[in-house]
Amino acid sequence: MAGDEAAQGGGRTRRRGAALEEAILCAAVDELTESGFAGLTMDRVARRAGTNKNAIYRRWPNRLALGTAAYGRLAAAVRPPDTGSLRGDALELLRGANRHWSSPLGAILRELMAAAGGAPEFLAHLAQPADTGAAPWLTVLGRAVARGEAPPEALHPRVATVAMVVLRDEFVVRGAPSVPDDVLTEIVDEVYLPLIRSRARGTPD
Known part of the structure; x- marks a missing residue:
């Protein structure tokens, strides 16, 4: 041809x-x-x-x-939840990501992430259309700031997506086929929310 x-x-x-x-x-x-x-x-x-x-x-x-x-x-854009609280929104985002990464489409994502290794140019493209993108997290965090629930200093992409990075490690590093809901709750309560609150004290990026 x-x-x-x-x-x-x-x-x-x-x-x-x-x-x-x-x-x-x-x-x-x-x-x-x-x-x-x-x-x-x-x-x-x-x-x-x-x-x-x-x-x-x-x-x-x-x-x-x-x-x-x-x-x-293949990957669909994520619509940010609006539960009325940052904790509720963060849990819903993690639960949606957990469902996605536990699905056949998520298996493809994990294959691609493993093949990409640490190459940032590929990881960035893989993250954007899926549940790991910063946009939905910045949206729910922005609402929390408007409600007085989070300090404005927390509105940073790296801070906003910390919970997703921890969840991603459960799949990519630990090889978990799915993450229990109590682990998702632990990520939010023990990692994500304390980090958000600490930004009010002027913690550097």
Whole structure:
């Protein structure tokens, strides 16, 4: 198959730019869903997309980059809870993340995180579309500040997402298939809320 051409119907139609990229991403999503990251290969994605590997490598330098982009298509954005308290919101966010990471989609995320190792460029992309992103945590923390429940100094992405980092370690480092609810409560009560309160004393970043 020459260039980025793919057979469509009775003739051949050259796909370029966004159309070709969309076809590759859709094929990668299907492969990731069916086989997980371990079964994702550039050859299989190229065959499914009706293109060649060169067309993929021009957009994604390796299968981890492609798998990360495909996972971004699969993961849904998180709607921040509004329970009326920071503790309640934090628990709901952790419970949602626990459900996500315990699901088949979460298994794909854990595979990708393990493959990424400590590479920040991949971890950042994996975090954004899923429950580990800072946005929902900053939202609930901002509400807590407005209620007088948390100091303004706590509104920092690293502070806001500490609970998620601890939960992520339960899955990635400890290999837990799911985290019990009492552990989630412990993360909130013993780690997250004390850190938030300590910011009022001017603790440095």
